[in-house]
Amino acid sequence: MSESPGAGPAGGSTFGGSTLDGSTLDGNVLAGALGEIFAADITSALGQCASCLRTGPLAETRVYSGAVARCPACAAVVLRIVRAPDRAWLDLRGLRCIQFAIPADQ
Amino acid sequence: MARAAVLGRLSWRVATVAAVRDEAAGARTIVLDVPGWPGHAAGQHVDLRLTAADGYSTQRSYSIASAPDGERIELTVVSISGGEVSPYLTEVAEAGDQMEVRGPVGGWFVWQPDAPDPVFLLGGGSGLVPLMAMIRSRAAAGSRAEFRLLYSVRDPSLVLYRYELRERAAESSGLSVTCAFTRSAPPGSARPAGQIDAGLIAAAGWPPARRPAIFACGPTGFVEAAANLLVDLGHDPGRIKTERFGPSGGTL
Numbered sequence: 622m623s624e625s626p627g628a629g630p631a632g633g634s635t636f637g638g639s640t641l642d643g644s645t646l647d648g649n650v651l652a653g654a655l656g657e658i659f660a661a662d663i664t665s666a667l668g669q670c671a672s673c674l675r676t677g678p679l680a681e682t683r684v685y686s687g688a689v690a691r692c693p694a695c696a697a698v699v700l701r702i703v704r705a706p707d708r709a710w711l712d713l714r715g716l717r718c719i720q721f722a723i724p725a726d727q
Numbered sequence: 728m729a730r731a732a733v734l735g736r737l738s739w740r741v742a743t744v745a746a747v748r749d750e751a752a753g754a755r756t757i758v759l760d761v762p763g764w765p766g767h768a769a770g771q772h773v774d775l776r777l778t779a780a781d782g783y784s785t786q787r788s789y790s791i792a793s794a795p796d797g798e799r800i801e802l803t804v805v806s807i808s809g810g811e812v813s814p815y816l817t818e819v820a821e822a823g824d825q826m827e828v829r830g831p832v833g834g835w836f837v838w839q840p841d842a843p844d845p846v847f848l849l850g851g852g853s854g855l856v857p858l859m860a861m862i863r864s865r866a867a868a869g870s871r872a873e874f875r876l877l878y879s880v881r882d883p884s885l886v887l888y889r890y891e892l893r894e895r896a897a898e899s900s901g902l903s904v905t906c907a908f909t910r911s912a913p914p915g916s917a918r919p920a921g922q923i924d925a926g927l928i929a930a931a932g933w934p935p936a937r938r939p940a941i942f943a944c945g946p947t948g949f950v951e952a953a954a955n956l957l958v959d960l961g962h963d964p965g966r967i968k969t970e971r972f973g974p975s976g977g978t979l
Contacts, residue, residue, distance in 0.1 A: 646947075647971045650788050652832035653774035656737035662834030680835035681969065 648682040648690055654702055658709060667720040672697035674717065739776060739827040740764070745799065746822050752884045753806040754853070755817040756792060761828055764798040767791055769864035770837040770857045770942065770970075773802070773830035777812060787812045788972070790857035790944075791831065794867040800828075803887060805853040836942065836970040840868035844940045847932040848876040849923075849953045851945025855880075855887050857970065858944060862895060862902060873901045875939075877931040879923050879949060882911040905931035923949075925956050935961035944970040 652664045664680040673695035682690035682699055690700040692715070699715035713719075742759040749755050771791055778784040793801035806817040820826075838846065838861040846865075848858040855878055865874060880886055886906065896904040907927055912920040918927070933939040941962060943953040950971045958964050 647969065649772070649833050649836055649970045650972065652772070652834070653737065653788065653829050656829075656832050660736075662832075664832075665834040678835050680833070 646684045648678070648680040648684055650684055651679070651690060651700075651702070654688075654704065654709075658711060661721055663719070663721075666722075668699060669717040669720075670695060670697060670699055671715050671717040672699075676720070679719075737829055737832065739829045741825055742800075742828045744820055744822050744824040744826070747820060750803055750887050751889070753817060754803060754885070754887055755806075756801050756803045757816055757820060758799065758801050759826075759828065761798050761800060764800065765831070766795050767800065767831035768834075768837045768839060769794065769860040771831035771833045771860075772857070773800070773828045774832065775802070775812075776827040776829070777815065778827070785811060788832075790860065790970075790972075792856045792859050792863075794860060794863040803853070803856045803859070836944070836968050838864070838940070838942065840864055840870045840872075842870075842940060843872055845873045845933050845937050846875070847939040847941045848874065849879070849928070849932075849941070849943040849945075849957075850876065851879045851949030851953070852881070852885070853887070854943075854945025854949065854970070854972065856944075858942060859888055861942065862892075865902075866895065866900070871901060874903070875932050876902070876904045877907065877923065877928065878904065879907045879909055879945070881909050882920075883908065883913050903931075907931075923953060923956065925960055928953070928956050929960055932957075935963070938963065938966060941967045942970075943967065944972070947971045 648664050652662065655663045665678055667676050668679045669676045670692040673692060675692060675694040679690065681693050683693055684690050688702050689698055691697060692699050697715055701712040703710040740761050740763055742761040744757055745760045746758040747755055772788050773791060774786050774788050776784055776786040789802040789804060791800050792803045804813050804816040807813045836857060848861065850858045858876065862874060862876065865872060892904050896902050907918065907923055908920045909922055910920055912918065941957060943950050950969045954967055954969055957967055
């Protein structure tokens with residue numbers, strides 16, 4: 622088993638890292654890629670799968686090829702991300718809702 | 728659920744290797760100085776980007792092994808045979824080298840030193856690394872949360888942080904460490920080599936009634952097995968946080 626060079630649309634750079642052929646990672650690995658886009662940490666936000674309606678932290682999704690996150694319950698694609706040198710495409714069609722905890726003002 | 732921390736825009740920073748340290752067969756700790764590093768919580772990781780002279784660049788995620796320490800962080804990298812990045816980091820990189828890091832990232836698989844609950848850590852192979860950051864942060868912060876670690880590793884030559892774990896556990900500081908070998912156990916071991924099982928988890932961890940915070944990290948197979956065994960033993964799935972990484976069948 623070897624690390625995949627991750628030949629993707631992003632000029633050959635691998636996303637999310639530690640991408641291993643045949644080995645799934647989880648949504649924790651997307652924190653950097655999504656941290657470029659969102660102000661809050663989205664991996665600890667609760668996402669509801671549009672397919673099976675399971676709700677859970679996006680950290681628990683199964684991540685394939687470093688850029689496709691699937692529901693741990695039904696395996697439907699919940700999130701895809703594609704990165705080019707100067708932009709990112711984020712496909713959230715598999716998520717029905719994302720719930721963020723926002724601390725109340727003290 | 729963790730608080731949604733506002734992070735600001737995440738950007739790459741140039742880090743300089745301050746030192747390297749061998750930890751075990753094929754495993755090395757890379758000590759990095761990162762000017763502008765904002766600090767991190769135990770369990771978080773960084774994305775690391777290497778760029779070759781011809782402009783080819785590639786990135787990987789690595790868990791931070793160290794407790795917060797100003798602008799210095801430590802990553803422990805386990806070499807993956809045939810890998811693109813890890814052999815470079817474990818065999819070639821040396822003090823003075825520069826690389827880019829982005830982070831800290833990840834707010835889910837995180838332990839905060841002000842949490843009083845007992846903690847059960849389950850690490851498979853290099854999955855020990857973020858758990859070590861928790862153990863070190865606990866000591867650095869003077870936390871009294873009681874920790875128990877179950878560390879599953881292929882054979883004794885691959886044990887990470889061997890002496891440090893022994894010392895920290897010997898200080899009777901509220902940390903217990905159980906090592907389980909999956910392929911070959913040292914002579915005289917009470918337990919023959921084998922995968923983790925319910926009996927081992929029950930003996931090494933906390934009773935479900937204590938409602939420990941549980942962190943399981945390692946290759947997918949290890950994490951799935953650990954999580955299923957924990958739930959079968961009566962632990963609340965909502966108290967179990969998992970992180971999967973590394974090659975299945977690697978150092979586990």
